[in-house]
Amino acid sequence: RMGAWRNALDVLALTAREDDKLGQNATYHMADCYIQLGQKDKARSAFGRAASKNYDIEIMEDALFSYAKLAFELSYNPFDDAITAFQTYLDKYPNSVRRDEAYRFLLEVYLTSRDYDRALNALDQIRDKDLTVQGSYQLLAYNRGVELYQGGKYDQALTYFDKVRTYPIDAQLAAESFYWQGECYFSMRDYKNATSSYAKFARAPGSYLSSYYPAADYARGYALFKQKKYIDALSAFRSYLEAHQDDSPQRIHDAELRTADCFYAKKEFDRAVTYYDRCLERDAGNVDYILYQRAMSVSLSDDSRALESQIEGLDRLLEEFPKSRFVVDALYESARTQIERNKLDDAHRRLDELLSAHPRNPRTKEALVDLCLIGIKQDRPDDVLLTWDRIRTTYGNDPVAADAYNIVEPLLIERGLLDNLPPAVGLTGEDIESRLFDAAVGLALEENYTKALPRLEEYLRQYENGHHIAEAQFYLAACLNNASDKSGALLAYEAVIALPPGDFTEAAALAAATLSWNEGDYPRA
Structure with a gap:
């Protein structure tokens, strides 16, 4: 043959x-x-x-x-x-009876060479698409979508995942296309559409059998968390934890951690502490973050030893994780808590540690303000003034300067240092005059005449035509009289009388007359 x-x-x-x-x-x-x-x-x-x-x-x-x-x-x-x-x-x-057969061969070529785009185009050209062709189209679109997602081409991947549902032969693939669209949107930081896609996946027939089913519940919670929808995110994370305890230990750990964060955001601090404790017991990573968040939560909880417990957590963080990105915050919060506990030396030590080890950190300026507060509480005025001068010159335009000023103002007034105030304090000349006057008169009203006297004299020297001359002279007279300087007191009262009539004129006249009478100067009286 x-x-x-x-x-x-x-x-x-x-x-x-x-x-x-x-x-x-x-x-x-x-x-x-x-x-x-x-x-x-x-x-x-x-x-x-x-x-x-x-x-x-x-x-x-x-x-x-x-x-x-x-x-x-x-x-x-x-x-x-x-x-x-x-x-x-x-x-x-183009109109051959073998047209579809030719495209099937092209399809096989493209599949063999993994050219998914051309393979899909070949499938599109087949006019008589039987179930086998439709199934191939769905699988190709799915694989191409995943390929594009892995390459970071999320917009293009979304289009191919839409095509997966053109011929929904395989219900599981159709469902998973929603999951992958959720992943695309999440990677694009479009958390609203990500949430919607994950929800569609969960409702789609075939999703329950998918290996992505647990991941989708978890991812939906994360997408909600990113939108700060903490109540919804909390519900999603807890549903995930209840339904998928056999899932990846790392994912379960992270879901518990985000559950704790949700409770923290909702100000349910006791429940947040419970979940942070679970995460610490699991010991699956992010321990420094957990210790910090737990410390912040317990300080705001109903725990009777809240502040002590907070310090313990922050100390553990600082000891075990000296390179953690939370070290600066831990040092600062530890100092703040020690101030609240009135353990000022411990607070000072933590703030010094922060300033020496992290001088360029944004927390530095806040630490300086707290050092001013500690100095005032410990009656170390010279230290306070040194710290204030550093704030004034370094952070003069920062709101932190105003915070510091509110703490050190009495000391500045006492030392006569209200000149060269930084812009952030925002005081006008009239404001400064009023503050000097109020401080001086306040001492006089408290009958602290010894301290009031030099303050009033300083005010009158600086503001000869000030807004409060009459009142200042009146209280100066009271201070001088208390110091047994009768002649000085009389001159001060007469200075009030010489001014245009006002609220203190009558009282000053009566006081001057009384002093003159008592001194036997009847004509003057």
Whole structure:
């Protein structure tokens, strides 16, 4: 039999040399003989020659199709010859009855070469899409979407995940397309659409059997958390924890941690502490963060030893995690708590540690303000003034300067240092005058005449035409009288009387008359 095919080749070869319809026909049949002899490469060449002869249209079409099939069968990656052949066939014969078959071959080529985009395009061109083709389309769209997601091309991936649901042959793949869209949106920080996509996944038929089912519950909670929808996020995380205790230990740990954070955000500090404690027991990472958050929570809880417990947590953080990004905050909060406990030396030590180890940290300016407070409480005015001068010169335009000023104002007034106040304090000349006056008069009203006297004299020296001259002279007279300086007191009262009539005129006149009478100066009285 093989001999017959060889003999046929010899006969056909004589005719195939002719450039006419008969030669085309002979070349076409030579290709068939080569196939029978297992010489497919020669068969492909013969089909190619037959397809190139423009005599018999049917033979041209069939020969080109057969050439393309053999090109695919004999090709190795990247299948360029096969792709070109099938594409040429489709370009020449777009309405061929073999159109869909040609696209199926192209599909197989693209699948083999993992060219998902072209494979999907080939599938789109197949007019009669049976269930197998539809299933292939769905799987291809899914794989391409995941590929794009992994490459960080989230916008493009979203489009392909939409295509997964064009032919929802596999319910699980259709459901998972929503999950991956949620992941895309989350990566794009579009947390609203991420939440919606995760919810669609959870409701979709087939999602329950998906390996992504636990992850979607967890991810939905995270997307809500990112939107600061803490009540909804809390519900999602707790649902996840109740339903998926056999899930990844790391994911469970993180869900418990975010549950604690949700309670913290809702100001349910006792419950936050409970979940932070669970996370510490699990010891699955982020211990420094957990210790810090727990310390902040317990300080605001109903725990009877809240402040002590907070200090214990912060001390553990500082001891076990000296390189943690929470060290500065831990030092600062520890100092603040020690101030509240009136353990001022411990507070001072923590603030000094913060300032020396982290001089450029934004917390530095707040630490300086607290050092002013500690200095005032410990009656160390010189230390306070040094710290205030550092704040004034370094942070003069920062609101922190105003915070510090509110603490040190009495000391500045006492020392007469209300000049060169930083801009952030925001005091006008009239404001400063009023503060000096109020401080001086306040001492007089408290009958602290010894301290009031120099303050009032300083006010009168600085503000000869001030807004409070009459009242200042009146209280100065009272201070001088208390110091047994009757003549000085009388002069001060007379200074009030000499001013235009006001609230203190009558009282000053009566006091001056009384002093003069008591001194025997009846005409003056």
